[in-house]
Amino acid sequence: MTYNDENAKLPKSSKSLWMNFNDMEGFPTLDEHTEVDVVIVGGGITGITSAYLLVNEGFKVAIVEADKLFSGTTGHTTAKITAQHSLIYDKFIHSMDIGMNKAKLYYEKNKDALAFIKETVEENKIDCDYCEQDSYIYATTEEYRRKLEKEALAYEKIGIEGGLVDNIPFNITIKNGLVMKNQAQFHPVKYLTHLVQVIIEKGGLIFENTTAVNIKTGDKPSVLTREGTSITGNYILSCSHFPFYEGAGLYSTRLHAERSYIIAVKAKDAYPGGMYISADQPIRSLRSATIAGEEMILIGGEGHKTGEGKSTLAHFNALEKFGNDVFDIESIAYRWSAQDLYTLDNIPYIGAVTLSQPNIMIATGYRKWGMTNGTVAALLFKDILLKKIRVDEHMFGPSRFHLNPSLKNFLVDNANVAGHLIKGKLEILSKDASDLSTGEGAVITVDGHRKGAYKDDTGKLHIIDTTCTHIGCEVEWNDGERSWDCPCHGSRFSYTGEVIEGPAEKPLQKYDYKMIDNLTSEDSGY
Numbered sequence: 096m097t098y099n100d101e102n103a104k105l106p107k108s109s110k111s112l113w114m115n116f117n118d119m120e121g122f123p124t125l126d127e128h129t130e131v132d133v134v135i136v137g138g139g140i141t142g143i144t145s146a147y148l149l150v151n152e153g154f155k156v157a158i159v160e161a162d163k164l165f166s167g168t169t170g171h172t173t174a175k176i177t178a179q180h181s182l183i184y185d186k187f188i189h190s191m192d193i194g195m196n197k198a199k200l201y202y203e204k205n206k207d208a209l210a211f212i213k214e215t216v217e218e219n220k221i222d223c224d225y226c227e228q229d230s231y232i233y234a235t236t237e238e239y240r241r242k243l244e245k246e247a248l249a250y251e252k253i254g255i256e257g258g259l260v261d262n263i264p265f266n267i268t269i270k271n272g273l274v275m276k277n278q279a280q281f282h283p284v285k286y287l288t289h290l291v292q293v294i295i296e297k298g299g300l301i302f303e304n305t306t307a308v309n310i311k312t313g314d315k316p317s318v319l320t321r322e323g324t325s326i327t328g329n330y331i332l333s334c335s336h337f338p339f340y341e342g343a344g345l346y347s348t349r350l351h352a353e354r355s356y357i358i359a360v361k362a363k364d365a366y367p368g369g370m371y372i373s374a375d376q377p378i379r380s381l382r383s384a385t386i387a388g389e390e391m392i393l394i395g396g397e398g399h400k401t402g403e404g405k406s407t408l409a410h411f412n413a414l415e416k417f418g419n420d421v422f423d424i425e426s427i428a429y430r431w432s433a434q435d436l437y438t439l440d441n442i443p444y445i446g447a448v449t450l451s452q453p454n455i456m457i458a459t460g461y462r463k464w465g466m467t468n469g470t471v472a473a474l475l476f477k478d479i480l481l482k483k484i485r486v487d488e489h490m491f492g493p494s495r496f497h498l499n500p501s502l503k504n505f506l507v508d509n510a511n512v513a514g515h516l517i518k519g520k521l522e523i524l525s526k527d528a529s530d531l532s533t534g535e536g537a538v539i540t541v542d543g544h545r546k547g548a549y550k551d552d553t554g555k556l557h558i559i560d561t562t563c564t565h566i567g568c569e570v571e572w573n574d575g576e577r578s579w580d581c582p583c584h585g586s587r588f589s590y591t592g593e594v595i596e597g598p599a600e601k602p603l604q605k606y607d608y609k610m611i612d613n614l615t616s617e618d619s620g621y
């Protein structure tokens with residue numbers, strides 16, 4: 096079975112399995128100036144959990160979401176609720192910047208997040224397919240066998256329940272595995288839908304299709320929206336994946352984006368239970384989900400820096416091949432991709448955007464572990480607003496920045512960005528628009544200038560400037576999702592140039608396709 100248009104079993108959209116079960120009614124756009132105690136930007140697990148915790152403490156909150164609730168990374172996750180975040184604890188313990196105490200604290204905070212989700216589900220009887228599962232990392236090479244042994248020692252030192260295993264219940268030859276006991280999985284959209292209902296019942300406000308673009312700072316800061324309205328609060332919590340407002344925090348130089356892919360398949364054999372991820376490349380992630388009484392296996396992996404991957408279809412096909420090698424796949428029900436942000440030291444940034452602006456806080460950089468890290472952020476925000484802890488007086492504070500090893504990574508990431516800033520501008524391309532078939536997109540040369548072109552199914556050409564409107568890197572064509580993706584900080588644009596995902600706020604410059612020999616700029620809205 097391969098992915099092509101003849102395969103009727105495949106959805107045409109890249110809607111995730113979770114988003115297909117989203118029956119939440121829409122919310123209005125913010126259309127007048129509003130004032131609340133706390134403005135929360137972003138309708139994913141961090142924003143919704145924060146709002147839930149804060150309305151329960153008597154705060155007046157508003158969530159402002161650029162698209163629809165859950166439509167970002169939260170709706171496209173594997174939804175594993177675990178403190179087993181690949182191989183991190185041994186690295187944390189041996190990092191000069193992190194060390195034993197913080198490694199332990201990182202684990203405990205994520206364990207607390209798991210416990211919070213469990214208690215919330217049980218107390219509220221939330222029907223969200225929550226179930227406990229053991230979580231496994233497995234190694235298929237000698238190099239990673241040794242790394243898992245070191246990670247197992249780190250588990251012992253930290254006091255993590257688990258240990259090495261020789262086998263996992265699949266047709267995969269492994270060198271060893273490492274289990275973390277009593278983790279969990281759930282349906283994130285069902286879980287968060289319940290929290291949203293509580294937020295509304297307790298007077299919280301929710302605005303969708305309202306894009307936060309800037310902040311007017313002060314004692315009572317205001318979020319300014321692209322739609323021309325504003326909303327003021329004593330605090331602003333930026334839970335929007337990439338921070339929509341960076342202040343002087345230089346987050347563009349401290350975060351990078353990666354994309355990964357998931358397919359949900361029906362298999363002939365029953366899934367044996369557990370959640371799994373490979374330690375070595377290519378990364379493969381496994382869990383099951385029962386949807387409308389039917390068991391599906393979620394196969395994830397193929398991560399790469401945004402804008403630097405091969406064909407998206409090739410990523411899906413690689414996952415399918417793995418699935419066929421391990422399971423007897425009957426059909427593929429869903430496929431989708433996700434985008435995650437990485438910090439310099441692999442610990443999220445949660446706290447004041449800069450120390451001089453403590454009433455504006457951010458939460459970002461969860462890598463692929465947003466269900467627990469997003470909940471960690473929400474629990475921290477609650478404690479900060481209740482003045483139980485001071486902003487940034489904890490290990491997740493974004494103001495941490497030490498020379499070793501972060502500086503090295505900082506320079507590497509910046510060198511990467513600088514490379515993308517100039518690479519495309521120097522590139523000599525031979526393709527032109529007449530080379531494109533219908534349904535094909537590519538970077539082309541027009542009169543010696545680099546442009547992006549996509550020929551739609553009717554033969555119409557859509558031509559854009561490939562300069563990202565964030566800070567000017569060159570976007571690349573993503574043929575699976577028909578989008579222009581930026582390798583620097585992960586902005587994504589539709590083939591017509593509209594923003595799909597920030598940090599870019601403005602569309603790509605568009606050009607008139609009729610004037611292909613003499614391109615003229617169209618009004619692109621900015």
Ligand code: FES
Nearest residue numbers: 563565566581584
């Ligand atoms: Fe930052 Fe494109 S330059 S996302």
